[in-house]
Amino acid sequence: MKRANRVLAAFVGVILFSMAGVALAAPPERWLHVKVIDSAGGETVRVNVPLSLAEKILPTINHGNLHNGRVTCGGIELNGLDLRAIFEAVKDTPDNEFVTVQGRDEDVRVAKQAGNFVVHVHQADKSKEKQEVDVIVPMAVVQALISSGTKELDLVAAIRALKEMGDATLVTVHDGTNNVRVWIDARNTSE
Amino acid sequence: MILGKVALGFLGAAVVGGAMLCSDGFVTVRVNEHQPKGTHLHLVVPGALAPIGMKFVPREKMNEAERNVRPWLPAIRAAVDQIADYSDTTFVEVTNSSEHIRVSKVGASIVVDVEDPGETVHVSVPWRTIKSVLRELEEAGPSA
Numbered sequence: 001m002k003r004a005n006r007v008l009a010a011f012v013g014v015i016l017f018s019m020a021g022v023a024l025a026a027p028p029e030r031w032l033h034v035k036v037i038d039s040a041g042g043e044t045v046r047v048n049v050p051l052s053l054a055e056k057i058l059p060t061i062n063h064g065n066l067h068n069g070r071v072t073c074g075g076i077e078l079n080g081l082d083l084r085a086i087f088e089a090v091k092d093t094p095d096n097e098f099v100t101v102q103g104r105d106e107d108v109r110v111a112k113q114a115g116n117f118v119v120h121v122h123q124a125d126k127s128k129e130k131q132e133v134d135v136i137v138p139m140a141v142v143q144a145l146i147s148s149g150t151k152e153l154d155l156v157a158a159i160r161a162l163k164e165m166g167d168a169t170l171v172t173v174h175d176g177t178n179n180v181r182v183w184i185d186a187r188n189t190s191e
Numbered sequence: 192m193i194l195g196k197v198a199l200g201f202l203g204a205a206v207v208g209g210a211m212l213c214s215d216g217f218v219t220v221r222v223n224e225h226q227p228k229g230t231h232l233h234l235v236v237p238g239a240l241a242p243i244g245m246k247f248v249p250r251e252k253m254n255e256a257e258r259n260v261r262p263w264l265p266a267i268r269a270a271v272d273q274i275a276d277y278s279d280t281t282f283v284e285v286t287n288s289s290e291h292i293r294v295s296k297v298g299a300s301i302v303v304d305v306e307d308p309g310e311t312v313h314v315s316v317p318w319r320t321i322k323s324v325l326r327e328l329e330e331a332g333p334s335a
Contacts, residue, residue, distance in 0.1 A: 029277065041287060042287050042288040043285065043286065043287035043288075044284075044285070044286045044287070045283075045284070045285050045286075046281070046283070046284040046285075047282065047283050047284075048280055048281060048282055048283075049282065050273075050277055052273065052276075053270060053273050053274070053277070056269045056270075056272075056273050057266050057269045057270055057273075060265035060266045060268075060269045061263075061265075061266050062262070063262060188277065188278055188280040189280060189281065190284075
């Protein structure tokens with residue numbers, strides 16, 4: 001009887017130990033993917049980078065404006081908008097639409113929506129090719145990005161914040177010939 | 192009896208030496224030129240020989256290589272240190288009408304494949320060899 005109890009206790013111990021192992025297992029690696037399709041040139045570029053690898057490598061690169069995982073910049077502009085100034089302005093505000101530009105050839109929308117910073121640019125200038133740009137960045141990532149001061153963007157902090165996020169598409173660009181997509185998920189291959 | 196011991200000693204040394212040579216894995220280089228009389232090279236070299244081979248590179252060439260790669264050494268070292276933790280994957284793939292380039296991790300090696308109409312190139316280098324080569328390059332630096 002005692003032997004049976006011991007066997008049962010050992011069996012339960014093994015099961016509990018395995019369950020603890022599953023519970024304590026490291027979270028799955030998050031991967032940043034970039035896919036660029038240039039249909040005019042017939043070229044496809046796929047890049048798959050584990051976020052933890054980027055987190056380790058970026059601080060070691062000191063080149064140009066990139067130092068210790070931070071990019072020094074006076075201002076990041078997208079179609080004349082100073083994105084950094086907008087990040088600062090919107091980080092503590094509730095969801096809202098901050099900038100809406102509706103022109104004959106171009107629509108620009110900057111908003112905070114469901115915890116994401118959203119930039120949408122639609123360009124339909126007749127002289128140029130139609131272009132759609134969508135940038136969706138979780139606010140936590142935006143906050144991490146601007147956490148190091150006014151003249152820098154902290155890429156490593158942003159990557160750490162991204163690691164905590166679920167699967168998401170961050171950037172899509174479509175124009176007449178190019179399709180660009182940047183996204184994160186737990187898969188180590190592009191679709 | 193003595194001859195047997197000597198033979199056993201040689202055999203032991205050969206086995207240990209072979210094991211040491213193979214411990215870093217193998218560097219594989221395959222080049223196939225798609226033309227008549229084109230080069231068809233297939234080279235498999237123990238990775239452990241790479242740092243030994245670098246000892247024979249002229250000092251000024253090593254210094255030059257070290258100068259060129261110095262800014263990127265910490266990044267390459269960080270990548271190589273980290274890469275063992277990931278499952279096999281393709282890090283970069285470029286495909287166009289004439290070329291297919293792929294940089295991937297396969298087992299314990301970094302593999303670069305290039306296919307174009309003129310040639311097919313396959314290079315596979317174990318990351319332990321890359322680490323050894325980096326160490327040699329660092330030692331060739333001005334502080335060495």
